[in-house]
Amino acid sequence: MALIYGLQAGGLYALAALPLAVALGIVGILNLSHGTLLMLGGYFAFWASTLWGVDPLVSVVPLLVVFFVIGMLLYRTTIRRALKATLFSQLLLTFGLYIVFQELANLLWRSNARQLDLSYSSASATIGSITFGTSGFIYLAAAIALVVGLVLFLRRAKTGQAAVAVGQNPRGAQLCGIDIDRIYLLIFSLTVAIIGAIGALYVIRYSIFPQVGMPFNLKGLCLIAVAGEGNLVGIVWFALFLGIAESLIRSFPGYGGWASIVFFALLIAGILVRTHRERRR
Amino acid sequence: MKHLKSALLIAILAAAICFPLYTGTYLHHTAANILIYTTLALSWDMLLRSGQISFGMSGFCGIGSYAAVMVCLNLGISPLLSIVLAGLVAGLVATLLGFAVLHLRGMYFAVVTLAVAEIFRVIVANLSVTGGTMGKLLPGAIFGGNSYGIYWLMLGILLLTIGLSELFERSRIRFALTSIRNNEIVARSTGIDIFKYLVFTFALASAIQGMVGAASAQINGFVMPESSFSLNFALLPLAMALFGGVLSTPGPVIGGVLLGIIDQVLREQIPYGHLLVYGIVLVVVVLFMPNGIVRAARVQIQRIRIQRIRPTS
Numbered sequence: 111m112a113l114i115y116g117l118q119a120g121g122l123y124a125l126a127a128l129p130l131a132v133a134l135g136i137v138g139i140l141n142l143s144h145g146t147l148l149m150l151g152g153y154f155a156f157w158a159s160t161l162w163g164v165d166p167l168v169s170v171v172p173l174l175v176v177f178f179v180i181g182m183l184l185y186r187t188t189i190r191r192a193l194k195a196t197l198f199s200q201l202l203l204t205f206g207l208y209i210v211f212q213e214l215a216n217l218l219w220r221s222n223a224r225q226l227d228l229s230y231s232s233a234s235a236t237i238g239s240i241t242f243g244t245s246g247f248i249y250l251a252a253a254i255a256l257v258v259g260l261v262l263f264l265r266r267a268k269t270g271q272a273a274v275a276v277g278q279n280p281r282g283a284q285l286c287g288i289d290i291d292r293i294y295l296l297i298f299s300l301t302v303a304i305i306g307a308i309g310a311l312y313v314i315r316y317s318i319f320p321q322v323g324m325p326f327n328l329k330g331l332c333l334i335a336v337a338g339e340g341n342l343v344g345i346v347w348f349a350l351f352l353g354i355a356e357s358l359i360r361s362f363p364g365y366g367g368w369a370s371i372v373f374f375a376l377l378i379a380g381i382l383v384r385t386h387r388e389r390r391r
Numbered sequence: 392m393k394h395l396k397s398a399l400l401i402a403i404l405a406a407a408i409c410f411p412l413y414t415g416t417y418l419h420h421t422a423a424n425i426l427i428y429t430t431l432a433l434s435w436d437m438l439l440r441s442g443q444i445s446f447g448m449s450g451f452c453g454i455g456s457y458a459a460v461m462v463c464l465n466l467g468i469s470p471l472l473s474i475v476l477a478g479l480v481a482g483l484v485a486t487l488l489g490f491a492v493l494h495l496r497g498m499y500f501a502v503v504t505l506a507v508a509e510i511f512r513v514i515v516a517n518l519s520v521t522g523g524t525m526g527k528l529l530p531g532a533i534f535g536g537n538s539y540g541i542y543w544l545m546l547g548i549l550l551l552t553i554g555l556s557e558l559f560e561r562s563r564i565r566f567a568l569t570s571i572r573n574n575e576i577v578a579r580s581t582g583i584d585i586f587k588y589l590v591f592t593f594a595l596a597s598a599i600q601g602m603v604g605a606a607s608a609q610i611n612g613f614v615m616p617e618s619s620f621s622l623n624f625a626l627l628p629l630a631m632a633l634f635g636g637v638l639s640t641p642g643p644v645i646g647g648v649l650l651g652i653i654d655q656v657l658r659e660q661i662p663y664g665h666l667l668v669y670g671i672v673l674v675v676v677v678l679f680m681p682n683g684i685v686r687a688a689r690v691q692i693q694r695i696r697i698q699r700i701r702p703t704s
Contacts, residue, residue: 207674328505374507378507
């Protein structure tokens with residue numbers, strides 16, 4: 111039971127962490143506004159569903175397009191100027207964007223939580239004596255699809271290979287004739303498009319309010335820090351592992367509040383062990 | 392020039408001390424609130440001078456506020472003394488923690504401090520001694536809620552922090568921290584035990600944060616995991632310091648006061664989403680004044696002065 115819900119939650123963590131990792135690894139920008147973009151995508155899907163009856167799964171496609179354009183605008187107006195700046199400037203810039211998006215949502219839709227009521231969001235299945243919700247498997251399936259897609263894109267596609275090259279050594283890539291500005295634009299917009307679309311998946315199962323973004327930033331960042339920037343497959347494994355660990359704790363009655371501590375404790379342990387190993391080398 | 396500068400400083404100090412005499416209770420509380428965040432901004436900057444970006448401020452604020460409330464309730468210590476004790480507790484925790492995490496650099500340090508703050512919050516929210524998610528209530532606010540006392544208390548803590556920050560800037564600690572920020576390998580090879588300075592700075596900055604958290608708990612008269620460990624304690628001061636200009640004493644202080652005032656004015660105008668303008672200000676500052684407003688203003692003043700000496704023909 112806990113295992114199943116853990117896998118589902120882990121899938122969602124992986125989904126949120128993957129685009130963040132790509133943006134950090136290739137464009138070299140730590141995008142703190144990432145989680146709020148997920149929130150905005152979620153709101154779009156929510157309104158499309160309540161006002162026009164569009165299924166969130168259907169709205170994934172238009173969201174990809176809309177958020178790709180948003181990503182391009184963001185890159186052109188702000189991100190490009192901060193690429194060569196220090197880590198603080200980047201953090202402050204994307205943190206400023208994070209506040210802008212979150213407060214925009216606050217201003218437009220107020221802070222109350224909203225939940226979609228879909229026919230399949232409470233679908234369940236029974237194996238033996240346990241019954242569980244199945245709609246969460248969307249996250250697991252989407253996470254696997256996303257990581258396979260990203261890895262294939264980065265290894266096989268010409269643009270993907272160019273992007274990896276830019277991530278490793280921008281100047282070297284430029285000397286080889288790669289238009290790095292175009293790659294940055296493309297990859298950044300792609301990560302924004304993906305995270306916006308994930309917002310649509312998010313509202314299938316969970317309720318949405320302006321503050322949902324930050325936890326995804328934190329958990330995504332933590333996963334990247336543990337698995338390592340370029341290790342996309344590793345991020346998925348860690349996300350699933352942590353999802354399961356968290357929901358195992360939650361399944362003990364009375365100890366539900368301790369669940370998130372396990373998450374952070376495991377992450378700190380992971381980071382400390384990793385850096386300790388690196389220092390030894 | 393030097394006389395003019397010190398005269399100006401004394402005038403500002405006098406104005407800050409006399410401020411409550413000419414204003415009402417509401418403004419006292421508002422100003423005390425701004426002073427709280429300004430102090431945090433400066434304490435954050437003190438560690439930043441070593442190149443370490445901490446997101447753990449909310450954790451130390453929370454520890455401080457709980458420590459103060461617990462000693463007040465259980466040992467019957469006076470509120471003022473409890474604030475000092477809270478600073479000691481936060482400093483002690485930071486020292487122990489520092490030995491474990493200060494070896495980390497850059498993003499890893501930032502993420503770990505954030506995670507540690509969350510862990511503190513979860514622990515406090517789940518223990519029965521600390522009142523769980525409901526928190527604890529004090530019998531009353533500090534000084535019986537007297538707004539003059541509250542304002543002067545926060546001003547005192549800010550002045551103490553400014554003093555410490557300036558002391559750091561004028562001592563060898565500054566060289567140690569700057570060398571870590573600029574080139575750690577060179578710093579190590581000169582034979583300076585930089586780690587010692589790093590732990591000391593981290594402990595002191597955290598002690599200040601603990602005192603601020605304690606003072607804010609004593610002013611409000613209660614502690615709760617959600618409000619005492621609020622992420623606002625980490626994020627708003629960070630924005631203030633960067634707004635004013637990091638790696639100096641005046642930058643975070645001026646940035647904190649200015650952004651604090653803007654924040655308060657907007658809060659009254661737009662109850663929902665007043666932070667939107669906050670975010671826009673940040674983005675604009677980063678893109679057009681990356682060194683913060685204090686340095687941007689200084690450059691402008693210097694330009695005007697040069698023009699005066701050499702009038703354009």
